[in-house]
Amino acid sequence: MNGRPLRKLGFLTIGLFDEKDPARGHESTLRLIELGERLGYDSAWVRHRHLQYGIASPVAVLAAATQRTERIELGTAVTPLGWENPLRLAEDWATVDLLSGGRFNPGVSTGPPMHYERVRDALYPGTADAEEFGYERVRRLLAHLAGEPATDFRGTEGIETYSDRVQPHSPGLRGRVWYGGGSLRSARWAGENAMNLLTSSVVKAEDAATPGPVDFAAVQLSHIRAFRAAHPAGDAARVSQGLVVIPTDSAGAARRAKYEEYAARRLPRTGQPHGPARLLYAPDLVGPSEWIAERLREHAAFREVEEVAFALPFTFDEEDYEQILTDIAERLGPALGWEAAVRSG
Structure with a gap:
């Protein structure tokens, strides 16, 4: 059985579009978010794709x-902070949060932008070698969001009035x-800094040193427990899991x-770590909902969470x-014990 009742159900989309008709793809994403609200989802998340x-x-x-x-929470999973100026991003995020009535759940990640050697001169001309892409960039963002000077x-x-902190x-x-x-x-650092933790279908199996298959669920479970051990809220600290599930019922x-x-x-790509970072991928779950629910109940990391944001396939x-x-x-x-929020429409 699932160790924690599933309280919050969300979904994640990449929002693909045709280069010749990009407006249609963006409108499709907005329609999916509206559908999610009508179906009673608790949250809808979008993912960044630059260039x-x-x-x-x-x-x-x-x-x-x-x-x-009106009701569904809206999030980013995740914003790669290497592409962003923390102060400007804090202004944008606060604006969206106010427009939503406090429904915004932004997620971030660290590290240099993907393919940085190709984009560095366009993104940071003259300062590319001086940019810091680690945890300090996140700390700056958190400080601005908290209202620090x-x-x-x-x-x-x-006639101009100025604030010493980010507005709004x-x-x-x-x-x-x-x-x-x-x-x-990263799980420990997020806990130490009182953030929430987004886990996905990709983890680093850095502690799995022996050759052969590695248990994805066990690795992810170790991350969740390390996060909560470091977090001021302990076991009550929020964790959301983002596996790819594709029910086929209808x-x-x-x-x-x-x-x-x-x-x-x-x-x-599943079963064994890949590359120097030892990335480990979870298999997608495709089948009837009851079958998927059984697989999730057997998943050690899923049993530790109360929130999910299932990732929609890209293409x-x-x-x-x-x-x-809908399924x-x-x-x-x-089937996982979740109860839909009050449906709209």
Whole structure:
């Protein structure tokens, strides 16, 4: 049985679009978020994609979503902070949080931008070698969100009035910041800094030194427990898990075959760590909701969480996503003990 009742059900989308018609893809993402609210989901999350054909500006997309939803929480999973200026991002995040009525749940990750050697001169001309992409960048962001001074001046010059902290300020937002961590070090750091922890279908198996298969669930469980051991809230610290689940309950034969082929192509990367970082991937779960629920109940890390944000596959069609979201909300979620929020519409 699941050790903790599933209290919050969310989903994550990458928001792909056609370069020739990008507006259609963004509108599709907004429709999925609206559908999630109608189905009773607790949260909807979007993922960054820079210089690709996916959502590059979650802040803008989620600002639009705040005006088309009333209840569902909205998050980023995650914002790679190496692309951002912490002070400017704090302004944008506070604005979105206020527009949403306190429903914004931003997530961040550290590290240099992907393919930094290719983009560094466009992103940070003249300062690329001086940029810091580690935990200090997150600390700066958290300080701005908490309302700590950003300057030593506060007052009036002529007819202009200035604040010494980021404006607007949204009380409570600092406590809703998540860290996307896949290693023991990052899990501990997130806990020590009183953040929430986002786990996904990728972890670092750095402590699994022996050759051969590695248990993904056991590695992820060690991260969750290390996070909570370091967090001031202890076992009450929030953790959200983000595996890929694809229920097939209401899917036709052609759609089921499409899903199974997708998962089969990704299966070879699971079971053993890859590369110098020893990245370990969880297999996608494709099948009837009752079968998926059984697999999750057997998952040691899933038994430790009360919140999930199931990741939608990257390359499916909007109709596929609608079927998957509906089956998760109406079949898989209840099978895991989840109760839908008050549905709208």
